[in-house]
Amino acid sequence: xxxxxxxxxxRLGVLYIFAAVLTVVIIGASYLLSLSTPDSEKVxxxxxxxxxxxxxxxxxxxxxYIVAILFLIFDIEALFVVPFAANLGLLNSDAYWYMLxxxxxxxxxYIYVWKIGALNWK
Numbered sequence: 701x702x703x704x705x706x707x708x709x710x711r712l713g714v715l716y717i718f719a720a721v722l723t724v725v726i727i728g729a730s731y732l733l734s735l736s737t738p739d740s741e742k743v744x745x746x747x748x749x750x751x752x753x754x755x756x757x758x759x760x761x762x763x764x765y766i767v768a769i770l771f772l773i774f775d776i777e778a779l780f781v782v783p784f785a786a787n788l789g790l791l792n793s794d795a796y797w798y799m800l801x802x803x804x805x806x807x808x809x810y811i812y813v814w815k816i817g818a819l820n821w822k
């Protein structure tokens with residue numbers, strides 16, 4: 701082996717050993733030096749500022765989950781559209797048509813969700 705390669709391997713090994721030792725020291729010190737005196741307030745369930753009055757295993761209405769998933773989908777849409785709009789002058793015409801297709805598919809999905817009533821709170 702080349703001596704330069706061996707030197708680099710030794711330096712890398714020392715770095716890994718140093719990182720492992722430093723990790724163990726930091727985690728061990730935080731475990732040993734931390735105060736662990738939980739009281740009833742600290743370990744109680746927090747529910748919007750008042751004490752919980754029901755069982756935590758109650759079933760939620762599925763509409764909460766549907767709205768959350770729809771929010772994520774349309775929020776991710778913004779993650780794709782904003783950079784596209786910022787770089788519109790630098791892109792070719794193919795990128796314009798791809799983004800138009802993307803937006804049309806999302807609008808079709810939004811219309812479908814609206815038609816089946818997933819956004820209605822009755």
